[in-house]
Amino acid sequence: MSAADHTAETAPPALAASRKFKAFATVFSVSGPVVYCLIQYFNYPLFTYWPADARFVWGFGPPTAADGPNMLWYGWTVTAVLIAAALGVAATIVPERITNRLPLWLIWLVPIVAIPYVVYSLMPWWRLAARQ
Helix, strand or coil, rough: CHHHHHHHHCCCHHHHHHHHHHHHHHHHHHHHHHHHHHHHHHHCCCCCEEEEEEEEEEEECCCCCEEEECCCHHHHHHHHHHHHHHHHHHHHHHHHHCCCCCCCCHHHHHHHHHHHHHHHHCHHHHHHHHHH
């Protein structure tokens, strides 16, 4: 037996080879862009951040003249990551025969399809920046 054979036998299995990790990664990758687009559309950030004051508010906080512009992107992103992670964890509990039905090409297709929506939805901020 060679040293390479001995190492291969004693090495722990790779995380990527795990069935549960595959289910988590697939569901997280597919649901993440969808959840982000829905959160952005309905404007449900976990928190709002004002960089001028370094102030956080839970949920949506409207911009005010005294505080300057608010930043919703951080809240949208954290909310989407938490929901997609919860869906991914739930996928690890589902039987393998169900999670194997999710086609892997969706991991590439869903984010690519989400990009035009995100670009279009952010156009008002770009127009505002172009006027200034």
